[in-house]
Amino acid sequence: MFQGAYPLEERYDLWSLATFKPNRKIPVHRWFYFKEGFSRELVVMLAGELGVSEGDIVLDPFVGSGTTPLTCMELGYRGIGVDASPLAVFVSLAKTRIYSPDELRQALDSCLATRPIHQVLDGLSNTVKRAFPMKSLQELLSLMDAVETVENEDSRIFLKLALMNAAVKASYIYRDGSVLKFVKRPVPPLRPLFRKIAQAMIDDVKKIHFRSGPAIILEGDARRLEAIEDESVNVIITSPPYLNKIEYTKMYEVELELFFRKKRLDLLRSYIGLIARSPPREIPSLDGLPDSAKLYFYDMSESLKEMWRVLMDGGRAAVVVAGGVYPDKVVESDVILAALAEDVGFKVEKIRVISRRVATSGRTHRIGAARESIIYLRK
Ligand SMILES: C[S@@+](CC[C@H](N)C(=O)[O-])C[C@H]1O[C@@H](n2cnc3c(N)ncnc32)[C@H](O)[C@@H]1O
Structure with a gap:
């Protein structure tokens, strides 16, 4: 052809x-x-x-x-x-x-050993507040603080991803095609979910070569x-x-705000320009x-x-x-x-x-x- x-x-x-x-x-x-x-x-x-x-x-x-x-x-x-x-x-x-499973395990344990602290939600958008049951959001902000204190940078990155994955599962977030929706439903408690997801990821680290x-x-x-x-x-x-x-x-608005402190960036359109510009040269x-x-x-x-x-x-x-x-x-x-x-x-x-x-x-x-x-x- x-x-x-x-x-x-x-x-x-x-x-x-x-x-x-x-x-x-x-x-x-x-x-x-x-x-x-x-x-x-x-x-x-x-x-x-x-x-x-x-x-x-x-x-x-x-x-x-x-x-x-x-x-x-x-x-x-x-x-x-x-x-x-x-x-x-x-x-x-x-x-x-390239992670050390032992180091990750220790970092995870130290995060899980922290106690939840009451968090002020003032700076958060309504979108983020609507995405979680109040208890999960409080728990999430406490765990985010705990992850931030992990000294080893790679372990910190790893746990942040595990926590982000757990947070989505403990939220009302529902991605329907290209639309972000919030659907109220019973959600699992965040702390045990974070432990489970991080542990499964540590198991993966042992499997990859x-x-x-x-x-x-x-x-x-x-x-x-x-x-x-x-x-x-x-x-x-x-x-x-x-x-x-x-x-x-838009699909990842909640993660971007919570984990990357970015509010509603209209950065990437379906075309690849970062900023809408005047019509290009012909x-x-x-x-x-x-x-x-x-x-x-x-x-x-x-x-x-x-x-x-x-x-x-x-x-x-x-x-x-x-x-x-x-x-x-x-x-x-x-x-x-x-x-x-x-x-x-x-x-x-x-x-x-x-x-x-x-x-x-x-x-x-x-x-x-x-x-x-x-x-x-x-x-
Ligand atoms: C189709 S996805 C790539 C998926 C990738 N192959 C994978 O397997 O995960 C396109 C990516 O291009 C990125 N992107 C869009 N505009 C960009 C730009 N101007 N410069 C660099 N990356 C850009 C988007 O953020 C998105 O992650």
Whole structure:
């Protein structure tokens, strides 16, 4: 199958690898359910196809929940992850440390030995107050204080993630598709839940085997990878936000405020720009697209330039993307991004289509198929 200038290879058998689902059974990978994430298996497959060797540097500039660098540590590659979301950076960091189970156990015991202290709730938003039964919120703030006093930084990060996971389970939070809802229901007491979740995570630490040191995880913008030197990366494996897809930050509003002291950041829109800007310079190939799509592709073109800059000569990249559905049309991101990558200087090796959802308007009128694809690039 050919679409314009690029060979499209159809591999619909691979569709589930581009979802987070397979990670739910894998130690450490399962520490944070990230709906937008892809699987460990996909990273293993892509690393093999792109010829990554032991000791190579693999970058994921949209690292999300850390699947790429975590898998790299298992395979003996050096992983670097960048993300603009403090929550994603934190989760990736927590999943890519090398922990001592004994040290974690001691830190957990010392947190559990503290007594709850009455907490003042003045600074908290109504959203946070509505998300928990009062008793759980009091308990949570006390445990957060206890975790903050843990001296060893890695243990502190680990326990913070365990507590965040426990807090969600002891809350009224219900994430329905891309909407955050609060549903009043009986919830389990937080302290025993925290113990159970942290203990299960410590068991995971004993199960995973790493062949390289901790990954480097940075908060940053994929359009300006200032911390990464020119031609210093062997391979890029990544999945940027999908065009016209869900708003990430709203879903995690409660965690962001409680654990990262961020109130309702409208940081990340469905396009990858951090700040809404005036319309970008014109790219002729984008003529006729909706404005939000133009902004998305403009930002992605900036990010592709950065990928080109940091890759070594001959370096390869695999970029997982999907088409955007608009009321009257489907915008085929894979071929547009491939063309933008070519403008930047990349050779497009192929586009592998892994899923294809028929999009309709008014339920019956077929407006096209939104493809999910992997774009293979070479510098
Ligand atoms: C599709 S998710 C990546 C999921 C990841 N592959 C995983 O398995 O968890 C896209 C990520 O891009 C991040 N992002 C959005 N805009 C960004 C930007 N300008 N720079 C860096 N990261 C950005 C989002 O915070 C989100 O974590």
